[in-house]
Amino acid sequence: MGCTGSSRAKGDESSKKIRRPKPWKHSQALTRTQLKQMRDEFWDTAPHYGGQKEIWDALRAATEADLTLAQAIVDSAGVIVQSADLTTCYDERGAKYELPKYVLSEPTNLIRDN
Template structure:
């Protein structure tokens, strides 16, 4: 009994909902092409920072899609979210994954390619 007073189980700590990152500004103006190059370089080297490649792949997929699908990707991969904007996450084995804001959103000072 007592179902009406039951609360959701937060046992694994993975119940945090993803949110859009806060706006940020790059130290200098940056073009979309430069931003994409920075992102590609990060994702190409990310597995060398430690952790598992499949988790890095899931984080990349989550970073490059809308919030609803990103939440599904993170949940299905067993990723534990410390920061709701995905800047700090952990896998089920406790490995830490840090994502720079530039892979998650665009800066406020993004300029058109010239």
């Protein structure tokens, strides 16, 4: 790591501060139970999309934490954040991790369970 391009500088992408996703609307109204089921299905299958299971686990923990803790989780796992809302990230080996909006926040058209 003798060159300046290989060290973590203050402008490095991996140190990008994460933020809450922008409000979004699902194509149809969802109940909290349906949203939880969609999230569970995504996280159960996420490691099959490629990348490392440990990074997927860290991303899940980050999405379920407050912003300060999420930032610490992402930083300690070595996740390189391309999109500040965590929709697109990379690990240190260059594997891409894409997270759907529904695992990051609730839709604006979330309805009450019966």
